[in-house]
Amino acid sequence: MRFTISFVAISAGVLLALATVSAQSPSAAGAAGNPVTGKKLYESYTCYGCHGFTGETGARALLPGKSANLASESRFIAFLRARANVAPNEPSTSMPNYSATTLTDAQARDVYAYIRTFKSNAPEVDDIPVFKQILSAAQKPHKP
Amino acid sequence: MQKSKKPERAIGRRGFLTGVATAAAGAAALTRIPGAGADAEAAQRGESNAPAPPPSPAQVDRDAGSVRPPAGPAPGGRAVVRPGSDLMVQVLKDLRIEYVALNPGSTFEGLQESIINYGTPPNTMPELITSLHEESAVTMAHGYAKATGKPMCALLHGTIGVQHAAMSIYQAYYDRTPVLLIAGRDLGFIAAHSANDMAGMVRSFTKWDAQPKTLEESLTAIQRAYNEAITPPCGPTMVVIDIDLQKEEAHDLKVPSYTAPHVAGIDPSDAREIARALLESQNPRIAVGRLRTPDGVRLAVQLAELTGASTSTAATQGPMSFPQRHPLCGPGASATYDYVLGLEAPAAQVSLTGPALSTLLARDTAKIGFGGIAPGVSRPGRGRGRGDAPGGRVIEVDAEASLPVLIEEVRRQMTSDRQRAIQDRAGKHAIANQQARLEALNKALEQKRAGWNATPIATARIYAELWPLIMNEDWILASPSGFSGGHNGQLWDHDKPYSYLGSQGAGGMGYGAPASVGAALAAKSRGQIAINIQCDGDLNYAPGVLWTATHHQLPILTVMHNNRAWHQELMFVEYMCGVRGRGGDRGHIGTTLRDPFIDYRMMAATYGMAGEGPITDPAKLGAALKRGVASVKRGQPYLIDVITQPR
Numbered sequence: 001m002r003f004t005i006s007f008v009a010i011s012a013g014v015l016l017a018l019a020t021v022s023a024q025s026p027s028a029a030g031a032a033g034n035p036v037t038g039k040k041l042y043e044s045y046t047c048y049g050c051h052g053f054t055g056e057t058g059a060r061a062l063l064p065g066k067s068a069n070l071a072s073e074s075r076f077i078a079f080l081r082a083r084a085n086v087a088p089n090e091p092s093t094s095m096p097n098y099s100a101t102t103l104t105d106a107q108a109r110d111v112y113a114y115i116r117t118f119k120s121n122a123p124e125v126d127d128i129p130v131f132k133q134i135l136s137a138a139q140k141p142h143k144p
Numbered sequence: 145m146q147k148s149k150k151p152e153r154a155i156g157r158r159g160f161l162t163g164v165a166t167a168a169a170g171a172a173a174l175t176r177i178p179g180a181g182a183d184a185e186a187a188q189r190g191e192s193n194a195p196a197p198p199p200s201p202a203q204v205d206r207d208a209g210s211v212r213p214p215a216g217p218a219p220g221g222r223a224v225v226r227p228g229s230d231l232m233v234q235v236l237k238d239l240r241i242e243y244v245a246l247n248p249g250s251t252f253e254g255l256q257e258s259i260i261n262y263g264t265p266p267n268t269m270p271e272l273i274t275s276l277h278e279e280s281a282v283t284m285a286h287g288y289a290k291a292t293g294k295p296m297c298a299l300l301h302g303t304i305g306v307q308h309a310a311m312s313i314y315q316a317y318y319d320r321t322p323v324l325l326i327a328g329r330d331l332g333f334i335a336a337h338s339a340n341d342m343a344g345m346v347r348s349f350t351k352w353d354a355q356p357k358t359l360e361e362s363l364t365a366i367q368r369a370y371n372e373a374i375t376p377p378c379g380p381t382m383v384v385i386d387i388d389l390q391k392e393e394a395h396d397l398k399v400p401s402y403t404a405p406h407v408a409g410i411d412p413s414d415a416r417e418i419a420r421a422l423l424e425s426q427n428p429r430i431a432v433g434r435l436r437t438p439d440g441v442r443l444a445v446q447l448a449e450l451t452g453a454s455t456s457t458a459a460t461q462g463p464m465s466f467p468q469r470h471p472l473c474g475p476g477a478s479a480t481y482d483y484v485l486g487l488e489a490p491a492a493q494v495s496l497t498g499p500a501l502s503t504l505l506a507r508d509t510a511k512i513g514f515g516g517i518a519p520g521v522s523r524p525g526r527g528r529g530r531g532d533a534p535g536g537r538v539i540e541v542d543a544e545a546s547l548p549v550l551i552e553e554v555r556r557q558m559t560s561d562r563q564r565a566i567q568d569r570a571g572k573h574a575i576a577n578q579q580a581r582l583e584a585l586n587k588a589l590e591q592k593r594a595g596w597n598a599t600p601i602a603t604a605r606i607y608a609e610l611w612p613l614i615m616n617e618d619w620i621l622a623s624p625s626g627f628s629g630g631h632n633g634q635l636w637d638h639d640k641p642y643s644y645l646g647s648q649g650a651g652g653m654g655y656g657a658p659a660s661v662g663a664a665l666a667a668k669s670r671g672q673i674a675i676n677i678q679c680d681g682d683l684n685y686a687p688g689v690l691w692t693a694t695h696h697q698l699p700i701l702t703v704m705h706n707n708r709a710w711h712q713e714l715m716f717v718e719y720m721c722g723v724r725g726r727g728g729d730r731g732h733i734g735t736t737l738r739d740p741f742i743d744y745r746m747m748a749a750t751y752g753m754a755g756e757g758p759i760t761d762p763a764k765l766g767a768a769l770k771r772g773v774a775s776v777k778r779g780q781p782y783l784i785d786v787i788t789q790p791r
Binding site: 045052054085092093096097103121134135 | 590
């Protein structure tokens, strides 16, 4: 498997995340897998395509509490195996199925361990100056 | 070459095809290339089954620029005093065609020369816009028309230029957008660049075409093509004009006067019934979809204000709809509506919906329609706004053309009692709609803060940082925003007919940049600025349009949504890998833009455009956008490369 990317090299934020992951290796709290390996798998399996590079963005964020499928490692793996395995007529952006031949249980545990390292780094709405500007403008009367 | 004049005939959709063979034979006889074989001569005659000949020595000489033109008729004189193409340009002037976009081609050299030299001042209304690809030229016209509600012209080289343009013509057709296309034809020069039936290549996705035989017919054909383009269902139209008609002496031929088309509106009895219902109901609502022109939007506002109806809008999905922050726009004081009128939108009681593309099928069953354009797909109201339950009576009539008579009827039936009730209701709607707007905005901001400090940069942050910088400008968001999160829909106010120009039309890529350049052409002459949130994959189809923006000094800010992939397709392929149980780590093959990454700042610089990036630190984004907006306000295009989260 070749994965030469990237975004990591240019991303101070992700470097910080890597450092966090390393500090937690070999396993994140509540997860038996290796988050460092999990990070590589998360990127090579392009999980970021739907879940973002930090698990915060996109339509399907992976932050704690966002999905019951992340409640436990066993539930996560069961979810991966139970996705649709019949090709729909129309293209789908739904979560793919990951059989054990595609992603082993050990690999799935690693991915889960990495996902569990995600945490929100977002400021509160009140602490984002442009949000204040947007709200302030919206409160003014409409100018035709 | 002076062509013999034939008796004038009515111009029909395919009316000019008859007799073309005769004219072609005549042209070929006068331009026969010495030494060419029988096949070449057949091809020169325009016979469709003859192979294209190799270039003749004479042609090679001409291409090399080593052929001297024939001596003029007299010292200081000109062979042609009043070229036919001057009259064609006069027709474009009379139609108020602001721009003609073209990539140069020998089949329209006469017309091109007239655009740049005819008139006082020359090269004005229309101004020639240099395009590096015919697909870009047509998409510019597509974007311009969505921003203004009127066509601009794209001039296409024979056969190869038309084929380059084909996808964008198809897209404009699907988007019901008026575009005036003129294709050159030269039967006597390069056989591969001529065709018996030039428009045949794009006929199944143009609304109307003609191939006139005389100069006089050419002039009326351009006028008719314009009228057909702007008559609903709007769409691209094409006139094929032979090079000899462009170059012939016009003598005292007059340019025909132009008559605008009449677009039929609603029947007076229906108007009376709708007006009565709007005035008698306690809580009427008007659902507004995509109208044709800014005038239609103005009239829709007028009707809503007269009746005090709350309105829904499609302004966050595309152009020419109700102003989003108008006090009457929103759910209103009560969501229990007792009468809903749809204007190019589905509605519970009555919907005025202009003719769909499928109505063209009846005109020419064998030749009109392409792919998904079929009666079952183009059902009334599809893709024209949302929010109100369909199911009511659909009157197939253009809503915009119906509004004047509707407004007149409402005024006629108005009483002072009703007027007081309407004012009271409108006041309550205004308060409720403002509250709903603020609630929705607060909810959106709570969602958009996710990933605020993430690297790569969250797409929501681009839209959020940009909005305060442009909210007091007269702006056009010209690029489709769906692939970059569509955050404008929740964060920005779409109050002008051209605030957001919507999606590609047929989902064709290579649209964002040229459509934005077309919008920027409109913006330049109107004191506006154009915004282009540009997907990286989309830009790489024909990036030369950046040069056009720079060359013509267009006020366009391009912000790259550089996720280094075609992420929609990446997700599709990943899903298939999952279904087939193999290669989930190989979905990036063929769906990503890596090894190497593309440097868009350097790309812009290559085309002479100022810019910066790649920006990876979200904290640096705001300042970069500020520099970009400042540049564009000075009339200088600017590109900011932002490395982004996938969506």
